[in-house]
Amino acid sequence: MRGTPARDALDGAITAIAAAGCETPRLDAEVMLAHVLGVGRARLLSDRELSVEGPAVRAFQNAVRRRAVEREPVAYITGTRGFRRLELDVDRRALIPRPETELLVEAALELEQGARVLDVCTGSGAVALALKDERPDLQVSASELSEEALALARANAERLGLEVRWLHADLLDGIPDDFDAVLANPPYVADSERGSLAPEILRHEPAAALFAGTDGLAVIEELLCQLAGRPRVASVAIEIGAGQHTAVAQRMRTAGFGHVECRSDLAGIERVVLGARRR
Ligand SMILES: C[S@@+](CC[C@H](N)C(=O)[O-])C[C@H]1O[C@@H](n2cnc3c(N)ncnc32)[C@H](O)[C@@H]1O
Incomplete structure (x- = not known):
């Protein structure tokens, strides 16, 4: 037939x-x-x-x-998502990498030769893996609180043949203080925005990858608080939600990063805040 x-x-x-x-x-x-x-x-x-x-x-x-x-996202149905030059395996254990997160990788491409970089909140490993792929000279580590997401990230690394050190941790807790730069796309959605999220996100992506307290800044604040006690980390780059740049830039300065700048995504939204310590 x-x-x-x-x-x-x-x-x-x-x-x-x-x-x-x-x-x-x-x-x-x-x-x-x-x-x-x-x-x-x-x-x-x-x-x-x-x-x-x-x-x-x-x-x-x-x-x-x-x-x-x-209303399952297409990427979970096909099990893959393109990110920078990579085709990543994705499933419900981790957030589907977003195009705007490629900005975080772009910012990190400017790091010095051989720099030691930590991608905090790595999820599927997208940022760490794309960075290692495009800058093999960097020493890339990545950390994540969810063991399930970390297993997905490790599997992606193995399949792609990219060498990244994987760490299971709550932000920087217990992580060695041997990094020049920290990158993060942390959860940054305010709890109150739950009702406005598309069913694809709300029903299928992990809540722990999305929500961060009443103003969406709880995880970023904690990370910057921890970074204040790690003066060896010379630079930081954090992805943020719409309208969070002023608050995050302020907290970054308080954490000791004297030089702060924001970069916008293609929609014109301030999406990544970069901080560098004045030496
Ligand atoms: C917005 S997702 C980003 C995932 C990935 N970096 C990306 O861009 O596709 C945030 C990730 O942070 C993790 N996370 C949430 N709280 C954390 C914490 N306290 N410490 C480490 N990771 C955390 C979540 O499990 C989730 O994988």
């Missing part, structure tokens, strides 16, 4: 995903079908002979159900 032409399968999926209220139904359907068929997205449109048949029928139906009914 012939299968369903891929274009027809796509049309049906787009209708179902759009009806569920997802923002990018065509993209979602294309990425999921390309994943199920093991082909590139371009081939879905260019190859008129392509059809969905055999086990792929059930696999695609299942993917569309997860997306449309459960």
Whole structure:
């Protein structure tokens, strides 16, 4: 029996995903079908002979159900997400790396040759791994409170063949004081914003990766407090939420980083705060 032409399968999926209220139904359907068929997205449109048949029928139906009914993010359904030059494995153990977090990596690319860097709150390992990939001269370590997320990060490192030292820790607790620079994309969503988050985020991504107290600054404040007692750390870069830059810059200065600057993401939102100690 012939299968369903891929274009027809796509049309049906787009209708179902759009009806569920997802923002990018065509993209979602294309990425999921390309994943199920093991082909590139371009081939879905260019190859008129392509059809969905055999086990792929059930696999695609299942993917569309997860997306449309459960509102699961596409990256968790396909199990992968591109970040900088890497294709990372992702699942519910860790936050899906966001495009704006690539700014944190960009900032770290400016570090001195051979610098010792710690990526705190590493999640899937995205920042640490992308940095090691693009700057193999750096000595990269990464830490995380969730053992489950850390296991995912380690597995990503092994598969990609990238050497990073992995540490299980609550922020800097128990971590050796031998770093020149600290990077972090910590949780920074205010508890009160819970109701405004998309179902993809709220229902599926780990709450511990998102929320940080009444103003979203609890984890950043604690990290900067700990960094105040570590004068050997010469620079810090922290990803923040919209509108948090003034408060974070102030706390960074108080922690001893006399030179502070902010960098904006493509949407014009101040997204990364950088601090350097005046020597
Ligand atoms: C916003 S996610 C960022 C993950 C990853 N860096 C990325 O950009 O995709 C924050 C991460 O911080 C971890 N985390 C939360 N509180 C922590 C703490 N006190 N110490 C270490 N890690 C923590 C969470 O488990 C989560 O993986």
